[in-house]
Amino acid sequence: MAGMAGPERKGALDRAMRFVPVDAVIRRVDVQEVVDRIDINELLDRVDIDHLLDRIDLDHLIDRIDVNRVLEGVDIDSVVERVDIDRLVGRTELGGILVQSTSGIATRGLDFVRAQGVGLDEWINRWVDRLLRRKPGDVPNGPPLLVPSAPEAAGP
Amino acid sequence: MRRERVPQPSLVGHYAGPISRLAAFAVDVAVSALLLAGILRVVVALGDLVLSADVDTADANPVVGSAILVVWLFLYYVLSWSLAGKTVGMALLGLRVVRRDGAALDKWHAFLRTIAFPLSFIPFGLGFAGIVVGREHRALHDVIAGTTVVYDWDARAARLRILAAGATAKLVQVEPAEPAAERRPRSSSSDAR
Numbered sequence: 232m233a234g235m236a237g238p239e240r241k242g243a244l245d246r247a248m249r250f251v252p253v254d255a256v257i258r259r260v261d262v263q264e265v266v267d268r269i270d271i272n273e274l275l276d277r278v279d280i281d282h283l284l285d286r287i288d289l290d291h292l293i294d295r296i297d298v299n300r301v302l303e304g305v306d307i308d309s310v311v312e313r314v315d316i317d318r319l320v321g322r323t324e325l326g327g328i329l330v331q332s333t334s335g336i337a338t339r340g341l342d343f344v345r346a347q348g349v350g351l352d353e354w355i356n357r358w359v360d361r362l363l364r365r366k367p368g369d370v371p372n373g374p375p376l377l378v379p380s381a382p383e384a385a386g387p
Numbered sequence: 388m389r390r391e392r393v394p395q396p397s398l399v400g401h402y403a404g405p406i407s408r409l410a411a412f413a414v415d416v417a418v419s420a421l422l423l424a425g426i427l428r429v430v431v432a433l434g435d436l437v438l439s440a441d442v443d444t445a446d447a448n449p450v451v452g453s454a455i456l457v458v459w460l461f462l463y464y465v466l467s468w469s470l471a472g473k474t475v476g477m478a479l480l481g482l483r484v485v486r487r488d489g490a491a492l493d494k495w496h497a498f499l500r501t502i503a504f505p506l507s508f509i510p511f512g513l514g515f516a517g518i519v520v521g522r523e524h525r526a527l528h529d530v531i532a533g534t535t536v537v538y539d540w541d542a543r544a545a546r547l548r549i550l551a552a553g554a555t556a557k558l559v560q561v562e563p564a565e566p567a568a569e570r571r572p573r574s575s576s577s578d579a580r
Contacts, residue, residue, distance in 0.1 A: 341479065375488055
């Protein structure tokens with residue numbers, strides 16, 4: 232077989248293998264020793280991780296995650312305790328609004344009265360517009376300098 | 388199809404409607420009457436003190452009384468509109484007088500408006516009908532003086548204040564949570580801490 236060409240050698244091997252009990256050979260192979268001789272690091276170096284990750288369907292993977300079960304293991308209270316509320320409020324306008332609201336009983340009373348007046352104004356305006364068959368775009372909301380989108384008044 | 392004017396969230400600068408203006412006028416009537424009564428009381432007291440004259444306003448000449456009232460109302464409105472663009476009633480209801488194009492009210496237009504104001508009452512109050520049916524919600528005296536009345540009140544900010552007040556009230560009502568160190572599950576046996 233040493234002097235045979237490649238295809239000839241392959242054919243001879245194939246014929247010889249018919250007489251070899253493959254199962255008996257495999258049984259005698261010490262797989263652990265084979266594995267011990269494998270350099271895993273070299274094997275991993277030859278693995279294209281990027282290509283492997285490209286083949287992973289992350290959406291499908293994420294769908295398999297039970298988020299509720301994950302959240303059950305999270306102690307929300309301890310997370311919230313770690314939040315600096317004062318700093319958080321300071322970064323928003325909520326602090327200013329809260330300061331105004333706590334000292335604005337009279338302001339809230341005024342707001343209530345004004346809101347009632349505005350609500351009634353709007354109700355009357357709607358009915359008048361219906362009675363006079365006005366289209367919404369024909370009626371300006373305010374003077375042109377104060378309400379830029381308002382159409383110019385045609386006259387008194 | 389319903390044709391509705393969709394209100395802007397803020398309303399600042401929008402034409403004021405009839406109810407707000409009527410309410411502001413009612414407040415102004417009350418305030419001006421109280422102020423006049425107070426001033427007259429002070430004047431009578433001073434007259435009593437300085438001149439030792441026993442002045443009784445009930446004996447006052449009606450013509451003189453009417454003249455005092457007219458002068459007082461003129462001063463009340465012209466000074467309010469020329470100095471601030473609003474009266475006390477308008478300030479409470481969040482209204483402001485501006486010129487027809489939206490520019491700030493100047494003294495001349497404030498004076499014109501005050502002079503023309505009584506004219507809106509004369510034809511059975513029909514001079515005020517324009518506030519209801521007019522496209523710019525202007526009364527007769529507004530048309531004469533070249534002015535209009537707009538909201539000077541931020542409805543959106545008011546809504547945020549109301550929401551914040553409600554949120555604050557809820558925060559106060561919530562019981563404070565136990566500190567984390569004491570939140571460990573308690574065992575059934577009586578362990579010493």
